[in-house]
Amino acid sequence: MNKPLSILGLALVFFLSACQDTGLPVLIVSVEEMISPASSPSGEPFLSSSEDGIYLSWLEQVDPTMYELRFSMLRDGEWSEPAVITARDDFFVNWADFPSVLPGPMGNLWAHWLQRGSEGGYDYGVRVTHSKDGGSTWSEPWTPHDDGTPTEHGFVSMMASGTGIGVAWLDGRKFVSGADGGPAPREMTLRFRQVEAGGTPGPETLLDARICDCCQTDAVVTPSGPVVVYRDRTEEEIRDIYVTRFLNGAWTEGTPVHEDGWEIGGCPVNGPAVAMAGDQLAVAWFTGAADVPSVKVAFAKADGVSFDPPAQVDDGNPAGRVDVLGLSNGDFLVSWLERTGGDAAEVRMRRVRPDGTIGKAVTLTSSSSSRASGFPRLAQGPDGNLVMAWTDVSTLPAQVRVTRVLLEDG
DSSP, rough: OOOOOOOOOOEEHHHHHHHESSOOOOOOEEEEOOSSSSSSSOOOEEEEEEOOOEEEEEEOOSSSSSSEEEEEEEEEEOHHHHOEEEEEEOOOOOOOOEEEEOOGGGEEEEEEEEEEETTOOOOOOEEEEEEETTTTTTOOOOSSSSOOOSEEEEEEEEEEEEEEEEEEEEGGGSSOOOOOOOOOOOOEEEEEEOTTTOOOOOOOEEEEEESSSSSOOEEEEEEEEEEEEBBBBBBTTOOOOOEEEEEEEEEOOESSOOOOBBBOSSSSOOOOOOEEEEEEEEEEEOOOOOGGGGEEEEETTTOOOOBBBOEEEOOOOEHHHHHHHHEETTTHHHHHHHHEEEEEEEEEEEETTTOBBBBBEEEEEEEESSGGGGOOOEEEEESSSSEEEEEEESSSSSSSEEEEEEEEEE
């Protein structure tokens, strides 16, 4: 597999027409690999942003059994010295279920990770912590679920909520037998809970009682309130993308973003992404309906009540692993992994507008469709430019790498 860029720090400039006939201006993209704050071996990157800069978090292996959850902040073009949130020998480390760091209200930083239980396997739970001093010190971790079952709890999305955060997660408590000793329904659920920094957690809320077992969730805060997107699972094994919204003090029943009708007997491990730009909400996702893999994006007004028909953005052979980013000018950028033969793949990106206008695809880096390459992430900094983080598996051990993506309309 080719290296992502041949020379570290070398800018590759692509003059790419964002569209031929649709009227989108030419999009000039300069892609420049940065020196990564992550050492090797490392993986499971996550990006978030605030008006001050971009936060990168990742897991770094420091000996055969010990990992550290680290983060660094990009400000004025420089990454800060990596800081350690926690070091543990009982992290649940998984290519698709990754930790995160999120700037929240009141100047707090929030972080989550996954921690193995005593029974091993898929006995693991969510831990949430916050910092009031920019990440120098962190609070004792909090567990949002209190069912106590030795089952899977993960695929977390955190969002600003009041003066604290809201946490949505996949919860496997229904995989154990009920109190009456009857057979377990073996259904994954989606749950939510809010917590203030140093405050009493709010009540746990069931958002959906039967969803896909191991697809990522995503969340965004709109002017109408928080929105969570996820992959549902019907009794007929249809696993399409659903949305639930917090309106008028309660979470709505989940509804499909679009009825792809993807019938599949197992989890595809390929969750959706959601973003806001202006008064528009965008959801991007992967589907294999009718045995045709595709990446789609659909738009709605901020309340997410009704989505327009989706647009397809892939180039014919996607592996999914999508992300979507809303820009200040109202445009959206959708990224995904496109297979190019064997295990080879490329991280590609298109500009899309809510009116359905779609730009040409831009290749951001070469990659791999193997599980170890993980899920590339995007974030936009205060200067308007992007950062992409991904796991480079072209050499072993793997390493989290970061790329600066400069955007300009020509």
